Every structure is written in C-alpha cells, then in structure tokens.
Amino acid sequence: MYKLAPSILSADFSKLGEEVEEIVNAGADYLHIDVMDGIFVPSISFGMPVMKSLRKRTDCFFDVHLMIEEPIRYMNEFKEAGADGITVHAESCKHLNRTVQAIKELGLKAAVALNPATSLSCLDYILEDLDMVLIMTVNPGFGGQKLIENTYEKVRKLREIIDGKGLKADIQVDGGITLQNVERMMDSGANIFVAGTSVFKGDKQKNVKAFKEVFANANGGHEGR
Numbered sequence: 001m002y003k004l005a006p007s008i009l010s011a012d013f014s015k016l017g018e019e020v021e022e023i024v025n026a027g028a029d030y031l032h033i034d035v036m037d038g039i040f041v042p043s044i045s046f047g048m049p050v051m052k053s054l055r056k057r058t059d060c061f062f063d064v065h066l067m068i069e070e071p072i073r074y075m076n077e078f079k080e081a082g083a084d085g086i087t088v089h090a091e092s093c094k095h096l097n098r099t100v101q102a103i104k105e106l107g108l109k110a111a112v113a114l115n116p117a118t119s120l121s122c123l124d125y126i127l128e129d130l131d132m133v134l135i136m137t138v139n140p141g142f143g144g145q146k147l148i149e150n151t152y153e154k155v156r157k158l159r160e161i162i163d164g165k166g167l168k169a170d171i172q173v174d175g176g177i178t179l180q181n182v183e184r185m186m187d188s189g190a191n192i193f194v195a196g197t198s199v200f201k202g203d204k205q206k207n208v209k210a211f212k213e214v215f216a217n218a219n220g221g222h223e224g225r
C-alpha cells in the first residue's frame with residue numbers, strides 16, 4: 001500500500017491546526033512530524049507541546065521523525081505527546097538496538113532513518129526488528145531541497161534486501177519528493193512518501209489528492225506492515 005505522509009515542517013505554523021485538518025480530510029495517511037534539535041541537524045523545529053496540541057485535532061497516525069542526538073532520552077515523552085511511530089537516525093544513536101527496542105516496548109512502530117551518505121550495511125543487525133526504514137533523499141535539516149539522484153538506487157537495493165529476506169518493513173523516502181519524481185521512487189521500491197513543499201505549497205487539498213491519484217493508478221505497491 002502506498003501512503004502519503006505530509007511533513008508539517010512546510011505548513012504555516014500560525015494556522016497549523018487548520019492546515020493539518022485540511023490535509024487529513026483530503027486523504028493524508030500519516031502526519032510526518034520532523035523534530036530537530038539544532039545539534040544533529042543545523043535547524044531547530046518544534047517538540048512535544050506542538051504534538052500534544054495537534055493530537056487534540058486529529059486521530060491521524062503521527063509519524064515522528066527524530067532528528068535529535070540520543071533520542072532514547074525522550075521515548076516516553078514522545079509517546080505521551082501522541083506518537084504512533086518513531087523514527088530514529090542510525091547516526092544519532094550510540095546504542096541503536098537498545099533505542100529500537102525502547103520504541104517497541106512502548107507499543108509504537110519502530111523505524112530507522114539513514115542519511116544520504118550512510119550505507120545500507122548499517123541495517124545489517126537491526127532490519128528484522130524494524131517496521132520501516134526511512135531513506136533520506138536529501139540531507140536532513142530543511143525542507144525544499146532537491147532529491148539526491150543516487151537515492152533511487154539505494155532504495156532499489158534496500159527493497160531487494162527486504163524482499164529477499166521475506167520481511168515486511170516499509171520503505172519511506174523523505175526530501176524533495178514531488179509529483180514529477182514520485183512514480184520513479186515507487187518503481188524503485190519505496191511505499192511511504194514524505195512530502196513537505198509539494199503538499200503545502202499552493203492548493204494543499206489538490207496536492208494531496210494528486211499524490212493519492214498517482215498511488216491509486218499504480219495499482220498495488222508493497223504490502224507493508
């Protein structure tokens with residue numbers, strides 16, 4: 001199943017609640033929530049208080065992408081703030097296995113993200129435990145960047161590994177996803193698509209529906225977990 005995960009990083013924060021309701025009503029599958037600490041990535045975004053406020057407005061799946069150092073320190077807090085799934089970066093965890101187990105023990109979906117220059121071999125001893133792998137298709141920290149070309153091949157290789165092992169982990173891609181390149185990324189094997197600029201710039205409802213139409217016409221996609 002293909003899924004759209006609009007990234008609220010590109011929303012107008014002065015009317016965040018309304019914009020979130022608008023994209024959820026238009027058919028967004030997940031709400032992608034980018035938390036940045038100014039250390040792991042250069043920028044600082046928002047955290048638990050914003051998530052808690054949004055939780056009052058929607059039941060949509062909160063797909064929380066933690067771009068923070070040592071996220072294991074905050075797992076309970078993110079669950080309490082409404083997270084349904086938590087993604088941590090392989091590059092930001094001293095103890096990746098322990099961090100993934102902590103997410104799962106809370107009953108949340110667990111995912112690991114890899115920066116563009118991080119090898120897939122980082123997943124060798126953790127893939128079986130994951131609900132999802134997030135392949136960053138830009139360097140994390142900012143919306144509105146151009147997708148890095150060699151990430152198509154990275155996604156294709158990961159899909160081969162996941163299918164070859166008979167696993168069901170989803171592959172999410174994040175950064176520079178547009179209506180022009182999404183089909184190529186689908187063909188490469190990704191099945192969950194984060195989109196910031198290409199959802200929130202212009203007519204949000206129309207943008208969400210356009211992505212969903214591409215998914216519907218593609219007929220199928222990876223089954224997922």
Ligand SMILES: O=C(CO)[C@H](O)[C@H](O)COP(=O)(O)O
Nearest residue numbers: 140141143144175176196197
């Ligand atoms: O994780 C992110 C930045 O680190 C964002 O989710 C990502 O960049 C999405 O924005 P856009 O679709 O505009 O590229």
